[in-house]
Amino acid sequence: MNGRKNSRPPSPFRRQRIIQALSLLLFFWLLRHMVVTAAEPALPPDLFLRLDPLAAPLLLLTARDWLPEMWPGLAVLGATFLAGRFFCGYICPFGGSLDFCRILLRKLFGTAATRPGKLDPAGRKIKYLLLAALAGTALPGVNLFYWGAPLPLIARFYALLIHPLLLLASNQGLALLGPLLAGMSENWVGLQYLQILPRGYHGLFFLLGFFGLAFGLELFRPRFWCRYLCPAGALLGLCSRRSPLRRRVQECVNCGKCAAICPMSAISQDGRQTGHGECLGCRTCAAVCPVKGIAFSPAGRIKSANSPAALPERRAFLGAAGVGVLVSGATLARALPGLASGAECLRPPGSLPENEFLRRCLRCGACMKICPSNGLQPAWAGAGLPGLFSPLLLPRRGPCEPDCNACGRVCPSQAILRLPLAEKRWAKLGTAAVKAERCLALAEGKRCVVCQEVCPYGAVKLVQASGQGVPVPVVAAERCFGCGYCEKHCPVQAPAIAVYPAGALRLERPDYEMAARAAGLDLVPVSERRPDAPDYDDFGGGGLPPGFTD
């Protein structure tokens, strides 16, 4: 062991790696707690999503409302004015993932694989133009910033792609271990029945492609996404240009080591100039400086000018913003009633009215991660172009559990309202309808009452008309929540009973019970009805009860 190395205090660069790793671990820990069964962790499970420094300010524009949930993101912005892009260097799990991925890639392909590049202003302008364009779309109230907000993106990657793959691997692993566990003693019998049910999501190939590219580009340049593309990075870059706590050169021998090692290539070749909008404050430069001449402090002896040409020209900015406004116009026109199909889909319970919903939804996937039945899925074409990647309930995959309000609890932008269970119960999603031409009972005269059997609300009645041989299902719309249990379990291949958003309640305020009662709904689950007082009974009139024969 090298004694001298051990006695040295941890370098600032190492400290950055440690903080970054801890932040990433906290992010994973909170994602892990994004399940219904877990006890509420000490921190909100959607904390990182609320930290997004792009989504927070742009949501103010699109939602036209103050969202208290998003203050952490605004706080990040404010702190950046003082301390520069520390968020990108120390906290952002996207950036952390890129850094650790690059370390891995270097191990695989050798250190020469990733070259730092130069302080190349031309390419870096892209992210500022993207920022301008996204701000341009947000101005008239269109939310397209989900394409660039880094935290929802990376959350979606881990929650909807990596987590299901881990589940699948565990599931297969358990199946392999099965024979081994079966041989264990009766004292360990519970182990034989461990079940890890796989989960899956639509649009995984998109995530695979997008993140495959983002991670693969690390081979080309370190933090490719952060330096060229990330609009949140651009916004933080704008905020950090005059930050007092920034890289200052106290002493310089013009060795150029700092410029060569800077992962963001934010230092000029002579080591004296800094692109403050590009610097992540990782302090790698300070660690390699042979004369220890670099400090991150309010004042420096050698004047370190901001590198001049990092920003696009004003007319490019305005042009990009103009393009954004045009795109927003096109999106708004596309979202007119009858063209958009988001309102014709099943949204999670407590979702705002469709337009409000789309203005707010970050596409982070938190609701889909936590949905216990795996029924909430990212829309592909299903919700129309304006609703790309937004959550839809696909009952055939999994119904909406009557005693669950988890999606609203973890929605960082409150596109899905946080409803208490007593209120969520009234947040009707739609109404089930029987397709007579496919129904086993109606079309084929078969004894099938599965829809009635599984309905948690007692909304499917069985009626045995005198002419019919078998009882047939009839949906009582006022009893139907639209949970989709019937659609999930219908034995017909293309389900003969399906939920449509007819009668769905989508309110701006959590006044669901009042609205539902006003609409004459009666949404009490069977488990809570008084058993001895059946309040409807279609059987009667001297015929046989359902299922009995002469």
Added chain:
Amino acid sequence: MDRRNFLKWQAAGLVCAGVAFNRLGPAARAIAAETAWPDLGVAKGAPAAAARAAVNLIGGMPRFVKPGQKVVIKPNMSFAMGPEQATNTHPEVVREVLIMCREAGAGSVRVLDHALQNPGLSLERSGILDACNSVQRGICHQLMDGQFYAEAAIPQAVAMRNNLFMKDVLEADVIIAVPVAKSHGGAGVSLALKGQMGLILDRWVMHSRYSLDASIVDLNTKIKPHLAVIDASRVLSTGGPGGPGKVLTPGEVIASADPVAADALTVASYEWYGLKYEPRQVSYLRLAHERGLGRMDIENLAIQRTTI
């Protein structure tokens, strides 16, 4: 039956069992057991006590479970609601049957079902998970994953010739059906025979591809319960199987080595939708009887009753 008579029957049962075990060969023992006991036992009382008494009336658990055997108990526990709704078996009944199996020296006992509603909530709210855990931890499960099932043929089937069965069930020496007595909009009633649908992975084909009546009988030619203990402590008389419906409280438990007979007696004993029906009016019972799976002619069967 009064207390004295009940004690007499129990004493007789013990003596008979003792003689059978000690003196007779296995074949003679089987014949003696089949002939010595009434076909059906009906006990009225608190759920656990009634379950024990009903099984004792027909010979006690040692008649069905021999030391070291693998036992699967199949209750109804696939609805996420409490016992008062009468959609799930009473937890006390399941617990008592489980205890009796262990007293009889079973090598292993499992309490298994395949839930329709949320599996975790169903286990919890039915009270059955807690009841089983109080006896032995880790044996009560909803088997949702395909890895617990294996494809098997049903040789005597007329319609459904194969399905995926729980491996535990295929390997079991003894299957005990412990259903709650409830109406069923499609099949008329859901009792011991119908309840066996919870032991296969794909029950939907029984509705969509085959005739439900024929496939219920097919299923039971393969995994017919060796003992049926029907929990009629509460009867879901209307609105079954999922409710809500009218709940009767006869406070009885019906036990039989013949699940068809147990089902038939249950049908005949209680009101369904406010009226009385004959077993033959449940078409899968009639079919089971015709195909020799068991007897629905309860008027010709020996029924022993007791009240605790």
